[in-house]
Amino acid sequence: MSRFRVVFITLMIATAFDPHSAWSQAHNRIDSLKRQLLHLPADTSRTKLLLQIGRQYYDQYKESRKGRNHAAMPEIHHLLDSAINNARQVVQVSSAANQLPQQAQALYLLAKCFSFGESYDSTRTIDYYQQAQKAYQQLGNKPKAAEVLEDYADMVRLHVGSHKALPLFMEELAIQQSYRDTTIYLTFERIGVIHQDIGNYQLALQAYLQSLRLAEQRNNLNYQIDINGRLADIYELLGNYERAITISHKRLRLIRSQRGIESINLLVGQYRILMKLYPKNHQYPQARQQALAIIELVRQNPDPQSLPLTTCLAESYVVLGQYEQAERLYIRLLPFYEKLNNLSGLIYINTQFGELYWLTRRYEQARHLFQKALTVSQQGRFPDRTAILHQALYKVDSAQGHLRSALLHFQLATAINDSLFNQTKNRQLEELRTQYETEQKDKDIRLQNQRIQVLSQQQQLQTQQLQQDRLVRNSIGLGAVMLLLLLGLTYNRYRLKQRSNQQLQHQHELLLTQQYQLQAQQTEINHKNQDLRRLLAEKERLLKEIHHRVKNNLQVVMSLLNSQASYLSDNAALSAIQQSQHRLQAMALIHQKLYQAEGIARIPMDDYIQEVVAYLRESYELPQPIGYDVQVEPIELDVIQAVPLGLIINEAITNALKYAFPNGRRGQVSLGFLRKDSYELTIRDDGVGLPVDFDPSRSQSLGMTLIQGFSDQLGGQLSIISQEGLTIRLTFSEHQLTSLGSHTDYNYQ
Template identity: 25%
Template sequence: MNRLLIPFFFVIHLNAFAQLVNGGGSIQYLRIFEETDDFGKEYLDVLEGSIENVKNDTLRFKIINDLGYHYHTRNLQKALEIINQGLREVRAAGNELWEGRMQVSEGAILLRMEELDHAELVLTSALQKLPEVETWLLLTNMGYVFERRGDLSMAFEYATRTLQLGEKYRDKKAIAMAYSDISNLFWKQGKYEKGVEYGKKSIALFEERGIYDLDYDFTLHVLGNNLVELDQFEIALPYFKKSVEIGEKYGFYNNLSDSHIALAELYIQIEDFQNAEISGKEALKYAELLQNEFMVVRSLYSLGKLKNQEGDYESAIIYLERSIRTATDQFGDLYYLGLIYRDLSSALEGAGQSHEALQAFKKFNEFNKLVFNSDADNRIAQLQTEMDFNQKENTILLQVEKLKRQETIQIFTMVLTGFMVIFLFILYRVFLKRKKYSMLLEKQNKEKEFLLKEIHHRVKNNLETISSLLALQTAQIENQELHDIMLESQNRVHSMGMIHQNLYQGDNLAAIEMKHYFENLGKFVIDSFDATDQISLSVSMEALELNVERAIPIGLIVNELITNSLKYAFPENREGKITISLYQNNAHLYLHYADDGIGMDTKSKIKGTGFGTQLIKLLTQQLDGKMTLSTQSGTEVYFEFHFEKAA
């Protein structure tokens, strides 16, 4: 259903009535019992107060039609006046569709006013103006017309047409209404088990909709009626009580009268005559408020039946005769009229009025034959068979559709599975290819690693060869100064060779672990000067890896420093200690070298050739570093190298 905008003046009702809600600065009308049931008993007053100010034709027609249709549950005469006003407006506007819709509401009101012929004419006229999808409510009310006349076969036929229409357009409300009417007709025929079956189907559909409206309320007591006739009183009672609760919430006087009549019947059956009388009088109260002669007749009949059961035949006769007078000769529902005469016959007989009792029974028999004649029974049986067949056929069609959907799903699943298999196969091929490529890369890396290690090994061997040649040459030199120069050169070559040895022996081909390197280098140089027992070495640092470009220059610097210490810091075989440390801090490397020897006189002339000192300066510049010398206690040299540039 469409939500139509209502002007701002409705805002005064907003907090109290849920059919009028604020939406984007405007007020929206939620159709009562279509889009919402969240409101109180005053909902009709709210709608009535809004009509005067609504200028939009479509919205105005909608509200008038809803107001008139739902007012027929409280005041039939007022409901008819509202619909007649609406009909004048839609005819003046030339709106045939809304004329048809309002005629359906008019027909519903007229049949409850017992103007059955007029109702049939109005509904027939409306049928030509409505699209087929909207005609289910019209067909439902047409069925009520024939039911009131006692023509149950035609009533059954209209109920089956409503059902077919609902199934065609998959309209749950139409299907629920059809099941409800069929349940009511089975109750009148005395086929109570079938009545319960269809009543429960109707209730289930109404509750699936989730809106408790007039027709759901009606169906609750229809199902209860069938259960009472099957002596299932405890099961029936909650249905009646719920029906009364909904009727009181929304002011459904028609349904309240119906429900209290049904409750009175239940209490009569269990011989709770006190509650039966209370319910019967409640039924009469709501029927008179509604000014519905049909409901007044039935309420009086209910009270008369109760008095019969109590044995108060005089009171029973008063209620039943009053019921017949209210019905008049124009009363259309021969089914109920027959029941009234049946009970009146029993009351008259109980009061000793045998002749009058016989006349009343003849009337009952006459009406009973008109309602339950063989033609009608045959027609109803035929319609029931057709309906059951259609239901089974629909079930088969649904099963076929379900099988087709399952087949479609299976085909889709198979196709999807096929694509997945192909996709997984492609993924597997890609995986194998990548694995093969990865294995090839791994093999190449191992080969490169082997070659790199082999290169370092050969460089080391070559440097060792050079060192050995220098050692042989040094052994033949008698000049001490020249001998020392050759020894220093040999140590320098050996310090570089140790770098390459560590590379091919270690796990990391790109970096040297400096603590271990300093220890080995220091041990070698001290041993070359034959000072192992005289000089101790301490490398106080954490493990630190450097690449070859930084390791070789720093190694040569340390080699020169140790050599200088061994040559000049510890004269006359003096014992001493050399300390080395190297650490990294952010983008800088810090090298600290110290010995506890005699120290250096910075003002005296440089001893030896001065090549070692010059080499240290050159290597420091190569590493973008600076050197600081301290000679206060032994000799201490501090180096700071710029890490990034050095790299």
């Protein structure tokens, strides 16, 4: 039954494509990747790109193989050579640079390249697969290691034999179980297929049932359809036709739950399987029902271009005895199968057409078709089908009275069946022999290890006994020597102790005298420390009071300036008074911070700068929205540096708010004060910037003069850049104070 399903699926997936168009697109992609490769250094990015190019060549080679016969393969072999060359470059570079992930991928690609028929090299293929698996295991990538094992096992099954592939699939299963792979049911199916190929049908059945159980837990409907098909096949091979029919009906229900063209084809195929199964279980009316169901389904969904549907329809007519309709369909189908040049399909269609002529007793036409199928089967080396065709020719010759030819076909069919039977049994015997030898070797190794372990234990006991005896003798001699030494030392220590007691008594008297002196000195020091703490607290209180009063005085001056401004109408005078108020506010904030702080000499600049910016922002209420971005690290400065720095910030932001955004222009003012190797103050706006002919170093304006003067006082480097707005940057260190400002000179120049 399985061979009919293979033919049916092969015909369903046969597609046509334009190889020239596909290669043109792939060639463009590869050229683009190669151009990128020219600009990359020899690092991980380069090896990744080389891998990508190699995979493009490999994928295009696989696509180009489709639809080509064996003689045309050399035309595309350069694609595979290019993939191999790129992968080898990656292996060489990644090995030298210790890039294990790229090395593993390249080894995997080389293994797949050398596993093709025209390039197959068993030694290199197996070596690359083993190296790739080892690399992925070193990386701890268990899913990828399992994937490599799966491809490796498929290659071994194809080129070496199923019995050699089985241990590899079992190793893959163990890896997948270690990390609980959710697709492990696919591996159970592959193990079942291997057992089925070998002839271990019971083991195959167990693997298929386990695969089905896991697939049902994952609710994978499509896979349940596939695995139920395999279960039906294995029950049919075991001769349990009733169970095979039950499983087939379960598969039929699953297919009905799907919709679409694919489900229609699957339904027709499943009805056809049941149509073939029922006669084997002597249920001929049920077989006719399946044939009627196929005819009705094809009539509802006619597709004359579908070879699978048309083939099933022809077989249904044969089951129903409507031979004329079946013959017309077979005559129409035969040229399409010949055009496909598919050996399995040709054998199948000629065999089925020949069976039709056999049933209608047209023996010459049946002989012709059986002979055509036999020739193709011998050409494709299908021994099981060759045996079936010899049996068919035996029936035809017997019916026509050609006894000598019938006897020859019978003998050939019997010989082939015996050969197939012997091959299966030989494989099973070889497996049993290998298993027995392996178990014997394991048993011998275990016994040998046990003997070695016993001898080692005996040797260790003897060594331990000798060491113990030697230790006892040495201990007795050493104990006697130690006892004599101990007696001598005890006497010597007694004499030393007497002498030491006398010295200690004298020293004790001296220490008492010194202790009385030290207590008197400590009392005097404590009194002085209390006086110093009282004086220090008084000094701090007085300094805070001074800062508070200075702040109040500055507030009084600001109030006087504000009162004076109310009597002025000149804009220039009002602006000058307002700017003076801002400068006074900047200095007043310094003294307020000193008054509020626990210390009396350091200013927390983050809070101070935030308050200065907030004050200026409220003072200049511009009609348009202006954004502010203040980034200040938690820095504390001496008051000598904090005052000029605050005035520089006041002048810079004031100038930005007054001149950078004319005519309602929107903008952004950014301020940053960071600590790197030195302190860095940056004030930036995205306004109109300075005029083209304006030179800040020669400017006579008060604001620019103050900025430059305070920068010199801080001993910093000032830069003013008018590009996409205006940027003022000042860098200074904590000890770069000039003669204008020092730790002993407290003024606001």
